[in-house]
Amino acid sequence: DQNGQKRLKVYLWADEAHTQKIHNQKVTVRYSYDMKNVVTLYNDVGSLQYKLWGENWECEVLKLTCNIHLPGDNGNSYYLNPEYYNLSDSISGNTIHAQTKEIPSGKFYELQVLMPLDDFSNATNAKHVNADGKEQIMQKQANYKGGVSFWGTVFNALSAIFFISPLSLIFIYLKYGREPKVDYEGIYERELPTDDPPSVVNALINNKNDIGTPNLKGFEATIMDLIDRKVIGLSVESGEHTKDMILELNRDKIDELSKSERSAFNLLATFSEVNTLNLSRLSSTLNNEYNGKLFVEKLDDWKEDVKNEYLNDGRISRYFNDKGNSFKSAFTALGIILAIIMVIISVFSSHPAAKTTLIASIFLGAVSFGITLLPEDIFGQWTKEGRLYYLKWNNFRKFLSDNSLIKEHPPESIVIWNKYLVYGTALGVADKVYESMKLNMPRVHDDDYYYGDLYTFHSYSGLMLLNSAFNNGISAANPSSDGGSFGDIGGGSGGGGGGAF
Structure with missing residues (x-):
């Protein structure tokens, strides 16, 4: 007896002497008992x-x-x-x-x-x-x-809705995602299509997950532009076993800078000593939570300055219609919330229909999460002006990425090469531009080419040092964390329970 219940344990033997247990056989077990007050x-x-x-x-x-x-x-x-x-x-x-x-x-x-x-x-x-x-x-x-x-x-009903609802994304795409036709047939662009600073080009062309907001490549391109304009000097110090890259911050030229460029300059100054920043050691400097959070805070300030200075809502709306993404975001948020709720309910429900709902909920959650990974211009839409802007800068990126095209039309001046490097960084193809520079060095007749700061910057993996340091900073900023009742259903006696044989 246990809490008023009887507990039986049955042993199955193949012989009367109970020496051999039954294996792999069908066995019929009969229980016969009388119960009171049933x-x-x-x-x-x-x-x-x-x-x-x-x-x-x-x-x-x-x-x-x-x-x-x-x-x-x-x-x-x-x-x-x-x-x-x-x-x-x-x-x-x-x-x-x-x-x-x-x-x-x-x-x-x-x-x-x-x-x-x-x-x-x-x-x-x-x-x-x-x-x-x-x-x-x-x-x-x-x-x-x-x-x-x-x-x-x-x-x-929920299963049907969950399976069918992703079809609404097709409607959103057809209404808000298809791009307008523009009168432009260019295959590639050899010249800078516009005179926008690299941070703006990066925000509009290279950050498809948040069009209009510059990313880390845009910040790196801004630093390189300041190096090219001699606002930031560059030198290499040789140690016993290593060479350190040193950035020298020239405050005499800070008045020439735009607000967002001053933000970028001041970010580096925050981690410098007497206007000198050892880029080779910046990664270790940012590799703690305090400095990491400070870096992220100032990087966010720079992003806001770029947006306020160049990419306010008025200009963004001239280039890009984000209405489709608003519908997509609403679908995603609602889909993930409903999927989580119904997965929990379905798992704990014994209703047979809950199995289908569980599958439908997982499907809806997967679709909802999956579309968050899509670029904004899938469900968003460029305006005609924005589409032309995008196509020209994208064709310029194609030109920078294709060494054979650069070989056919090599720049005549290191000034142009440097622009290629700066905007190639903003567009995410800086390494390809640098490779083209090395292959086409003999064609450039410029004494400053071999000693130019941007070429030196790339020769000593300056972009890699910047990228490593900044990613370290971002990572460091985010460390991980009875009697007379009428008998409700299921209230009956009997039923038993226990382990299998």
């Missing part, structure tokens, strides 16, 4: 509420066949819950026949029978309740059945 007699009806299979079993049952013999063969009515486990059921005379589908572990299957009081006389082993019970029991069954039906409808 039937409840109300003033108007007798009720049997009994779990044919209990929720305490640690294994599923593939099929359950039940035959319930009643004391009389007239006036009986029965309910099997949950009804979605029913494979077949019928009543013949005084016998109820029921067969189930698979019942998972941890789930119950229950019978409730209403029988005439005339079938019971001198029922000393029954529970007696001095109240009418029939109407309330039938109402509970109706409510339970209604709840099962309601949740089935909810699960099925």
